[in-house]
Amino acid sequence: MKIAFYLPRMGDGGVVRATLLLAGEFTANGHAVHLVTVQARGVMYGSLPKGVRLVELGSSRTLSSIPRVAAYLRRERPDAFVAAHYHANIAAIVAKALARGHARIVITERVAVGASLLTERGVKGRALRLLVRKTYPRADAVVTNSLDNSAELAALFRWPPHRVHTIYNPTFAGDVPQRAAMPVDHPWFQPGGPPVILSVGRLSPQKDYPTLLRAFARVRRSLPARLVILGEGPVRPELERLSIELGVQADTALLGHAPNPYAYMAKAALFVLPSRFEGLPNVLIEAQACGVPIVSTACPTGPREILLDGEAGALVPVGDPDAMAAEIVSLLRDDARRARYVAAAAGNLDRFTPRRCYEGYLRLLEGLGVAARPAPVA
Secondary structure: OEEEEEOOOOOOOHHHHHHHHHHHHHHHOOOEEEEEEOOOOOOOHHHOOOOOEEEEOOOOOOHHHHHHHHHHHHHHOOOEEEEEOHHHHHHHHHHHHHHOOOOEEEEEEOEOHHHHHHOOOHHHHHHHHHHHHHHHHHOOEEEEOOHHHHHHHHHHHOOOHHHEEEOOOOOOOOOHHHHHOOOOOOHHHOOOOOOEEEEEOOOOHHHOHHHHHHHHHHHHOOOOOEEEEEEOOOOHHHHHHHHHHOOOHHHEEEEEOOOOHHHHHHHOOEEEEOOOOOEOOHHHHHHHHOOOOEEEEOOOOOHHHHOHHHOOOEEEOOOOHHHHHHHHHHHHOOHHHHHHHHHHHHOOHHHHOHHHHHHHHHHHHHHOOOOOOOOOOO
């Protein structure tokens, strides 16, 4: 088959990484794969899988790319067009109507859609919510990456549960152990120092790093530790100011984007996810693959499924620095519990392989009448 994935940007995010892994798996299985993007730039631009054809639309924004997406659908006639997140999903559905094409439109939601849409304020937010309600029912298939997210989306549109399909993100790639074993050029990760608490993600309000910083300040009252956050984003100045206000700046490092976060994960004492909402947070799965014990908020959606309702990691309330700090201190002092979490996580990683994700999408597309035959790469 000929399948196209629509990614507006090539930034350093879980959606981009998961899509590239899935595109690579389709290519490896003999299908023609296009990656359609508004602008072909970003930190993941150089990670395009071998054999995937990049199609740059050259638009300034996702919704303004609709005429060019329609032209692509008319010209290339893919069997399936897979979009991610609401701006791209809306664009894909409208573009198919304009193109009068035959491509099956599969829209995917990778974050808790209700919470995500509520972050959009004012006239823009109201317009976006209206567009979502008007366009989403016209998709050929709807996919989310967690069971909770599927239930939330079905409830939002009053759909029967079978209308929304759950396919876990492809996250645990085969090269993770090799990349995790690589050295880290930072003195805090050398043997003999205080334990390092690690978090990885975009520096945005959704990730709620202020709660993590406040929790870390409480941890430091009980035991020596250091905090490292990998990622970039708009709230960096706020986090830098807060670390000074809390008096933890000497033990806190915001290291920006890391091409190989797995090496940091493998050498950290603990991984913490403080998010307000997610979809299926890839970083938790990647941390599990690197053998680091986890503390995560029980946010909507994903962490409970990944951490097996607390069997494979600790779950704490959203926005509660006291509870987070208490769990971090308790876990750092309990070698046996950390080992149990790591062992439980390792036994459930096969849910998140690119192969398992590919098989899920292939079954879905076959159910939509898309031929499963390989097609020559265009």
